Amino acid sequence: MTLPACLTSGRNTVDTMSSERLIKNSSGELSFVRERRKALAQLYGGLARTMGQIGKTDLEAPFIALAADAGKQANTKPQTAGEKTGAAPEPIVARGSPGPVTISDFPSQYAVWAFAVDNEMALFGDIIDLASRADGPGERAVLMKAAGDCLDRAARYRIERRIAYHALRISEEIAQFPDIRRIDALEDFVYVALAIERYFRRLLECHDEVGGGIGAIMTATDKIIAGLEPMAQDTHPSRRLDRPLKRLEKIAGRPVGARPAGADNWARLAVEAGRIFDYYDQVFETAQDPQVMALSQRLSASAIERLRLLRKMRNDALPRDEKGTTGPPRFI
Structure with a gap:
């Protein structure tokens, strides 16, 4: 592929x-x-x-x-x-x-x-x-x-x-991502990443303020999904991924209810976006297949940009006395 x-x-x-x-x-x-x-x-x-x-x-x-x-x-x-x-x-x-x-x-x-x-x-x-x-x-x-x-x-x-x-x-129900040790080939990772992105897209639909920043993240997520879907055509993941993929796809396919568009919901979205970035990054670090490494690298880049935007929107939604100051970013 x-x-x-x-x-x-x-x-x-x-x-x-x-x-x-x-x-x-x-x-x-x-x-x-x-x-x-x-x-x-x-x-x-x-x-x-x-x-x-x-x-x-x-x-x-x-x-x-x-x-x-x-x-x-x-x-x-x-x-x-x-x-x-x-x-x-x-x-x-x-x-x-x-x-x-x-x-x-x-x-x-x-x-x-x-x-x-x-x-x-x-x-x-x-x-x-x-x-x-x-x-x-x-x-x-x-x-x-x-x-x-x-x-x-x-x-x-x-x-x-x-x-x-x-x-x-x-x-609070959140998705459990498949063990990265089950990912043997590009086909496996494509199906896993597609399920993860669809799950995150479902979380974005929980937000009752469509447009602006959330609209940009939805568009970027839809673009990732659109790029992965052709790669999944006429291929099948390893059988040992069947059960974890079904669990993830089941969560991604459930109907959602709107959450208030406040700082708490932005924080929930940011936590999940961070978990997705961490997962892609771990796949990159452990992958043996060059194509899996290349795809996880690109997805990591998209995921960190999504996380940055979510953190900015979360910070913008905070009361003034709780906002983070402009300055050196996160880690010591």
Whole structure:
């Protein structure tokens, strides 16, 4: 199969601080790691304090745990909800992509743990870059150990994310995407991606404000679907995908009811859009078939653009005192 033109744009990548800047701004590589851990401890602690002040104790708890975990390596006492004051919560902004962090970025514990995984992987990438430029084997070995610590943390946070995901499925039905290990060939991924995009299109139909930003996202999603449908003609996915695909298609085909066009619904859509991007990105990272890699790369680019737009619309829908500020984007 050949890839349709609508899926052949380049893959977007997350912007991060360059290693050169990081080295120049620190007294050494280990100082850089400690400072990043300290910044994470402060970020998580501030989010824990904010969640406690607004009564979201179910989201306060994981942020307290994350602040303590980051604070151990930074040798700094994390600022947590135990240090509450009468002052109003301040907006919290972190570096990275795809946008400034606000309260509505975290509608569930799943979103909290997904955020933590993203931060660990961003830090891992920067440490690996530093290690490649290290002056000697001693410095390189220390940095590689720090990189391994990031992977260990990310693995633990993925477990927590998985637990939160199953809890979320119980409280609110969301689609379960097929295990990427079941995707052996391009035909498999085409059918999976088509089902995922149709599912997301159904979620967009829940929004009772058609037009404007939501209309642009619907149009972009319809374009992806239109590009995938010809690829699925006269082909069949592997039999071991039958059951997960049927479950996903069943959810995508159900009638939908309108939701209010507010910040909470934008946040729900953004969480699912982020989960779809994460899925496509994982397919790209694990794929052996060059055609699967190419298609997942193009879909990842489309998915991150969709996520950016949803986050902007979510932020625009917030009350003024809850809006994220313009500045460095998401990850520390």
